[in-house]
Amino acid sequence: MTKLNKLIKLCIGIILILLIIYLASLVDFIFQPILSLFSMMIIVPFLMAGFFYYLLRPLVDLMERKKIIRPLAILIIYVVIAICVVGFIIGVWPSLVTQLTNLVVNAPSLFNALGYQLGKLEQNGILAVIIPENADLMSQVTDYLNKGFTVLTNYVTGMFSFFSNFAIILFTFPIFLFYMLKEGEKFGKKMVSFLPLRFREDGNEVMGEIDHALSGFIVGRVTVNVALGVLMYIGFLIIGLPYALLLTVIAVILNFIPFVGAILSSVPIVIIGLVQSPAVAIWSLIVILVAQQIQDNIVAPYIFGKQLDIHPLTTIILVLAGADLFGIVGVIVIIPMYVVIKIVISKVYSRFFKKAWEGV
Incomplete structure (x- = not known):
């Protein structure tokens, strides 16, 4: 009888949990902003910090073996990274922006040139091996490119939304990374202790x-x-x-x-x-x-x-x-x-x- 009572209580507990989840799904518009803020403030900076933790940890360990205390080694690496970022912004970023701007400005002429080249290949019969004669090559290429630009636009829109919250990430990510590099090895031991x-x-x-x-x-x-x-x-x-x-x-x-x-x-x-x-x-x-x-x-x-x-x-x-x-x-x-x-x-x-x- 005792086992039966425990089973009934377990079933009732599972039903109540499922009921709570179902009711919460009916008012998800309340929780969605909270979840979005949580993902932006916690998950994204945490993933970025984990990525850079594994990249920088060997360097921090090496500096620690050279008798540099771990917090100071991390701060030195931060300073070097900041210098590299400034160098990238001054030396590489302008070229990237210029090329991207030129690509966007020249997009119509690039499409025309692409159509011309495809037309020449079609006339020469080079594409006949892989494309049937009755296929309208240009319409297919245009369709694929339009779909590609649609996908790209959606991702760019998402990126703008991402960078609108970039200040939050920029503030929390270095803090997460600092404590990961300083005490990251204790995290696994803490989990195992449970x-x-x-x-x-x-x-x-x-x-x-x-x-x-x-x-x-x-x-x-x-x-x-x-x-x-x-x-x-x-x-x-x-x-x-x-x-x-x-x-x-x-x-x-x-x-x-x-x-x-x-x-x-x-x-x-x-x-x-x-x-x-x-x-x-x-x-x-x-x-x-x-x-x-x-x-x-x-x-x-x-x-x-x-x-x-x-x-x-x-x-x-x-x-x-x-x-x-x-x-x-x-x-x-x-x-x-x-x-x-x-x-x-x-x-x-x-x-x-x-x-x-x-x-x-």
Whole structure:
């Protein structure tokens, strides 16, 4: 009878929780501004701080080994970063703004030049192999470009909304990052301390594996993308591709999206190359392929090793799921989330289920 009463109480508790969730969903207009403010003030700065924590932690550790106290080492790094940001604003930002402005101003003439080049290719029969004769190439290209501009406009609108709250992020992000760099290693120990005593050794192993995997992924991804950007920019300068700096920056940013980003970043580069001439388009594609091959076969294996052995099909599914669930933020964080969940599930399986299921 006692067990039956406990079961009834548990069922009533679950029903009440579901009822509260349902009632809250009916008045979500009340909670939505609060959730938006919470995400802007907490989640976004926390994700940014976590990203830079893994980038800067090796440097802070190195300075600490050189007998510089940790808070002072962090402040020195902050000063160096501030100097680099000022240098970027003075040296690089004007060129980016100029190229972006020229691209927007020259967009009509670029479309006309693109139409002219596609018309020539269509007349010469070069595109007949991949495009049927009755297909209206220009209308298809225009349709795709219009859809692309619509998506771009939506993201730009979202970015303006993001930067309207940038002051909040700019204020909270350095504070989060400072305390992460100062006491970040205590965070894992604090989480493990909530576990029962017999599971704490396993918890420490899991936290260590997660920390190692995230550190390797973030530092490796940044290193690989910077190397790719340098290779592409040099190649674009050699072939004389217009807007080389702007296109390289776009390519580096998009390449943070695993697997899919490399394809997306190639589209505007090849289009701008085709506006110049088919030869420039071909050479720009060659530059992309060569840079990608150097990245995938030389730089990435050296940086990543075997620590993130994720199948390309798994990566595509994860990216699509992340985009559907959380938008652009989901696309960026889905792989680290997958790595963390995989480590936890593997440890739980080996600890509780492997012996029973495999007889090991």
